Amino acid sequence: MLERDHSCSSSIRCPIQARPRHAEQYQEDRQPRRPRRRSQQAQDHPAIFNELCKMLDPGKPSFTPKKGKTSVVMFVGLQGSGKTTTCTKYAYYHQKKGWRPALVCADTFRAGAFDQLKQNATKAKIPFYGSYTESDPVKIAVEGVETFKKENCDLIIVDTSGRHKQEAALFEEMRQVSEATKPDLVIFVMDSSIGQAAFDQAQAFKQSVSVGAVIVTKMDGHAKGGGALSAVAATKSPVIFIGTGEHMDEFEVFDVKPFVSRLLGMGDWSGFMDKIHEVVPMDQQPELLQKLSEGNFTLRIMYEQFQNILKMGPINQVFSMLPGFSAELMPKGREKESSAKIKRYMTMMDSMTNEELDSTNPKLMNESRMMRIARGSGRQVREVMEMLEEYKRLAKIWSKMKGLKIPKKGEMSALSRNMNAQHMSKVLPPQMLKQIGGMGGLQNLMKQMGSTKDMMGMFGGGDK
Numbered sequence: 001m002l003e004r005d006h007s008c009s010s011s012i013r014c015p016i017q018a019r020p021r022h023a024e025q026y027q028e029d030r031q032p033r034r035p036r037r038r039s040q041q042a043q044d045h046p047a048i049f050n051e052l053c054k055m056l057d058p059g060k061p062s063f064t065p066k067k068g069k070t071s072v073v074m075f076v077g078l079q080g081s082g083k084t085t086t087c088t089k090y091a092y093y094h095q096k097k098g099w100r101p102a103l104v105c106a107d108t109f110r111a112g113a114f115d116q117l118k119q120n121a122t123k124a125k126i127p128f129y130g131s132y133t134e135s136d137p138v139k140i141a142v143e144g145v146e147t148f149k150k151e152n153c154d155l156i157i158v159d160t161s162g163r164h165k166q167e168a169a170l171f172e173e174m175r176q177v178s179e180a181t182k183p184d185l186v187i188f189v190m191d192s193s194i195g196q197a198a199f200d201q202a203q204a205f206k207q208s209v210s211v212g213a214v215i216v217t218k219m220d221g222h223a224k225g226g227g228a229l230s231a232v233a234a235t236k237s238p239v240i241f242i243g244t245g246e247h248m249d250e251f252e253v254f255d256v257k258p259f260v261s262r263l264l265g266m267g268d269w270s271g272f273m274d275k276i277h278e279v280v281p282m283d284q285q286p287e288l289l290q291k292l293s294e295g296n297f298t299l300r301i302m303y304e305q306f307q308n309i310l311k312m313g314p315i316n317q318v319f320s321m322l323p324g325f326s327a328e329l330m331p332k333g334r335e336k337e338s339s340a341k342i343k344r345y346m347t348m349m350d351s352m353t354n355e356e357l358d359s360t361n362p363k364l365m366n367e368s369r370m371m372r373i374a375r376g377s378g379r380q381v382r383e384v385m386e387m388l389e390e391y392k393r394l395a396k397i398w399s400k401m402k403g404l405k406i407p408k409k410g411e412m413s414a415l416s417r418n419m420n421a422q423h424m425s426k427v428l429p430p431q432m433l434k435q436i437g438g439m440g441g442l443q444n445l446m447k448q449m450g451s452t453k454d455m456m457g458m459f460g461g462g463d464k
């Protein structure tokens, strides 16, 4: 029996804050960037950096669904690459922007796939369609798509079983699902840690169905996502989103520059640094960066940043560059309310001891201390607890920056000098390296690009 549901009762909503990322077709998510200074990537003409950016640009944007006009999008990929999770993230992302998405589970291979999709869809209040008993994915896919077309859903997302290229029968089945549902876009979902296999696998998918876009998942892990270069080359399709966690809102529009920065071991903080320079007063920047790299977030730091917010405007913009952060502190349009809240928090912190302000352990604050702080600031204990919750939330985000390497003046060029073909060969996926002509080809390429000078630029210009 086929099952579908439109009355998802769960009230769990996951706040999504689309972070500024710039895939061409998701322009509206971009924040205006201020002109870059000389030391920054764009003006420095970083050859290798640009070369990798170019490799990730297949030359044409992917098909972009239009709100209000029905589009069918089919997700394909290897087992466990994150298709089901990503389908919901993709639906949720669009739902937040006023679309009417719907999910169809055509994964009849993995027991539990339908339950997983159903659970996620219910959480996000997205209509879904699937079956516990029907074993023909083509039948489910067609019926699901037809149903949601009749209901005027504008984004019908079809999840399919995971498979790899050696499984000819499963590939044939995927082709049939595609033929029967005629998707406007087929998205190849790949795990960022896929490594060497990326090119062959992506190519095999492209040969069976018309892959038009790539999503790289699990970018929150250790893998740098080098396989994306191969997947783009093999499918001639752009990366459009990245998955940055297991939760529904851990999903970002692909932005090539931070992606390549990370690939080259520069960390995903180019945009973040821009924001720091923009929002935090000059004299406080070195100290803030130092504290960031230590990962120790204290109430005093929170207090100081609150002062900045009140003085300078939304420092949330800074934090919103960090993975996992949702700008709850200062929602757009409610700045006045937020400022009042921040001032309230600061009054409460004024009643704290130095030890409390400088501690990274909120457990220090027992009930009697909370009551004392509440009394001292003329607030409720509940409000003190709320403020501490806010602190814990920010501390969690802050801890993600632990170990951030902040190059000091002079270190930039040293870093650049160490950058050689050996390093590049580790960055590039093996298939790509082969295409360039192995180590020899790579060395030639780098010579042609005038590597040393350009690479100095890539790392910020150095201390010439």
Ligand SMILES: Nc1nc2c(ncn2[C@@H]2O[C@H](COP(=O)(O)OP(=O)(O)OP(=O)(O)O)[C@@H](O)[C@H]2O)c(=O)[nH]1
Residues within 6 Å of the ligand: 077, 078, 079, 080, 081, 082, 083, 084, 085, 086, 107, 110, 113, 116, 160, 161, 162, 163, 217, 218, 219, 220, 221, 242, 243, 244, 245, 246
């Ligand atoms: N950390 C992290 N985990 C992810 C991400 N995307 C998916 N996952 C996890 O990866 C695992 C596999 O994800 P699924 O969505 O079940 O993968 P699938 O491709 O549908 O799996 P099959 O149907 O078996 O092919 C799950 O535990 C997900 O929670 C991500 O961006 N980050």
